[in-house]
Amino acid sequence: MEPPSPDCNGAEAVLNLKPSSSIPITYHPLFGPHDDLILLELDQKLLPDVLHQRVTIRGQPDEDAVLCTESKTYAIKSVGTSNSVFLIPPSSQFNYFESPICCDENYHDPQSVASVIKIATGNMELVEVAPRLDKLRSLLFENPYRFEEDVEMVDLEEMEGKNTGLYSWDDLIEKVQASDDELRTGLQAFSAVEIYGYWRIVDEKYMDRILRMLLHNSVLNDWSLSCLNEDDVVNALESDGFPHKLANHCLHVYGSKVIEGVSTSSIWKLDERKVCVHFARDILRDGNRKMERFMEDWARKVPEGMPASLDMLEGEVLIEKLGAETWIRAFSVSSLPYNPAERFSVLFKERPKWEWKDLHPYISDLRVPGLSAEGLLLKYTRRTQPTADAEPVFSIR
Amino acid sequence: MQIRVKCSCGESNCPEWAVVELQGMVEVQSQFQDRLHNLHIGLLCRPSASSQDQTYTFTVGYHELTGTKQPLKKPLLVLRKLKPSRDAGVELEVIGIIRHRILFNTRPMALISKPQPAVKKNKGSEQIAAQFNSVP
Numbered sequence: 001m002e003p004p005s006p007d008c009n010g011a012e013a014v015l016n017l018k019p020s021s022s023i024p025i026t027y028h029p030l031f032g033p034h035d036d037l038i039l040l041e042l043d044q045k046l047l048p049d050v051l052h053q054r055v056t057i058r059g060q061p062d063e064d065a066v067l068c069t070e071s072k073t074y075a076i077k078s079v080g081t082s083n084s085v086f087l088i089p090p091s092s093q094f095n096y097f098e099s100p101i102c103c104d105e106n107y108h109d110p111q112s113v114a115s116v117i118k119i120a121t122g123n124m125e126l127v128e129v130a131p132r133l134d135k136l137r138s139l140l141f142e143n144p145y146r147f148e149e150d151v152e153m154v155d156l157e158e159m160e161g162k163n164t165g166l167y168s169w170d171d172l173i174e175k176v177q178a179s180d181d182e183l184r185t186g187l188q189a190f191s192a193v194e195i196y197g198y199w200r201i202v203d204e205k206y207m208d209r210i211l212r213m214l215l216h217n218s219v220l221n222d223w224s225l226s227c228l229n230e231d232d233v234v235n236a237l238e239s240d241g242f243p244h245k246l247a248n249h250c251l252h253v254y255g256s257k258v259i260e261g262v263s264t265s266s267i268w269k270l271d272e273r274k275v276c277v278h279f280a281r282d283i284l285r286d287g288n289r290k291m292e293r294f295m296e297d298w299a300r301k302v303p304e305g306m307p308a309s310l311d312m313l314e315g316e317v318l319i320e321k322l323g324a325e326t327w328i329r330a331f332s333v334s335s336l337p338y339n340p341a342e343r344f345s346v347l348f349k350e351r352p353k354w355e356w357k358d359l360h361p362y363i364s365d366l367r368v369p370g371l372s373a374e375g376l377l378l379k380y381t382r383r384t385q386p387t388a389d390a391e392p393v394f395s396i397r
Numbered sequence: 398m399q400i401r402v403k404c405s406c407g408e409s410n411c412p413e414w415a416v417v418e419l420q421g422m423v424e425v426q427s428q429f430q431d432r433l434h435n436l437h438i439g440l441l442c443r444p445s446a447s448s449q450d451q452t453y454t455f456t457v458g459y460h461e462l463t464g465t466k467q468p469l470k471k472p473l474l475v476l477r478k479l480k481p482s483r484d485a486g487v488e489l490e491v492i493g494i495i496r497h498r499i500l501f502n503t504r505p506m507a508l509i510s511k512p513q514p515a516v517k518k519n520k521g522s523e524q525i526a527a528q529f530n531s532v533p
Contacts, residue, residue, distance in 0.1 A: 024441070027435060029435055037475060038489075044471065050402060057399070084420075085416055085418045086416065089412075089414055090493070093412060114415065
């Protein structure tokens with residue numbers, strides 16, 4: 001039996017232990033509970049992110065911490081073990097003044113030992129989760145950007161004083177448990193815009209004002225809604241008194257860019273569905289309507305040439321038959337929680353039974369890592385099908 | 398709040414830690430309870446002469462465990478919690494990585510009366526095992 005080479009110590013000595021050799025394992029001179037040492041199990045593919053310092057841990061003291069890479073969010077779970085896990089650091093770490101000497105003075109080679117710094121009682125592991133966007137929504141809704149704010153022309157300094165409910169990007173990443181990419185996507189999904197350094201959603205009534213003005217200008221100037229010149233639109237809205245940023249935001253919310261302008265102005269096309277949905281929501285804001293009345297009002301409100309049709313309102317309205325009458329009311333998927341348990345709870349409070357074609361638009365945006373759409377339905381609903389060829393009906397589980 | 402996970406070692410030279418894992422506990426005799434530091438736990442042996450053979454033994458007192466070295470399916474990072482100053486928030490630093498463990502998941506074999514380690518003529522191991530178990 002060869003003794004290990006004298007310069008080989010600590011973890012290296014254990015990892016590189018040669019065949020037919022041995023090494024004493026001892027308690028480290030600094031052995032202790034070392035609560036500041038944490039083991040984190042992670043997938044091989046996440047290693048580069050961690051080692052290149054691209055991950056952060058996010059959460060408030062009262063929330064369960066999550067680990068965020070640039071694009072994904074992971075819950076951090078603590079896993080215990082009943083085994084004794086002896087942790088042996090490399091000789092370069094936890095250097096003690098005197099080199100660890102085995103207590104047995106008869107031992108001929110006191111240099112070659114591997115010492116245990118801590119006995120781990122478990123480790124942390126990561127489970128991919130959906131970003132916590134419900135929190136983002138509630139933060140954004142604390143203080144939506146309203147028309148009055150523009151009229152008052154609050155100067156920046158004054159705003160600093162009363163910036164309650166205003167969040168910059170840095171504030172949001174401190175508060176919302178989502179990766180940078182997911183947060184950006186979330187802000188886009190909520191149609192948020194950065195104004196004076198704060199991410200805001202714009203009050204619907206204010207958006208309505210801007211959109212009507214844009215449509216009004218299009219009629220006046222004989223612009224085509226599928227070929228809007230960005231500079232012309234924004235300049236016109238600015239001269240009507242709307243801030244540049246919001247004029248631009250209006251194009252982003254209700255349109256899509258058709259041609260990216262390089263030296264010339266970009267060209268935008270208004271999205272028929274988005275514009276029509278906007279006016280439908282506007283009509284239904286004050287409560288439900290009889291179908292016939294709604295259709296009349298809606299057709300009158302949408303810009304000329306835009307065919308308002310009911311299938312545009314998937315995930316926006318619920319239609320119910322009461323006796324001989326058909327009623328329509330607003331029920332927008334964008335107002336529902338992202339947490340699947342809460343989502344289904346709200347849905348079944350709204351209606352105890354859902355047909356698939358009605359339910360689908362209200363759950364198709366749910367993303368739960370590791371759970372398919374079928375998995376979601378199995379977990380949160382009960383499926384009944386009176387006969388083999390009948391439409392399945394989903395009720396609360 | 399946000400805690401940045403720092404790493405000064407980079408991808409290629411993150412120091413590798415070693416793990417010896419066994420089922421149950423190693424009990425320290427009561428007279429050693431308060432002076433664990435530097436105390437000998439056992440002797441880790443790689444008895445086979447073959448470099449392919451990943452069998453290890455771990456002799457603790459009069460008990461011998463047999464186990465194997467196995468790569469971890471998912472590596473473990475060793476993180477250290479730091480609090481640079483009273484005002485600063487907590488930081489986490491990657492100080493090491495664990496890619497293998499030597500796992501002893503068999504029942505211990507008693508080395509009755511005369512310890513006979515798997516590797517013969519290991520004077521050191523005999524003496525130390527005795528030291529650990531007997532009251533001086």
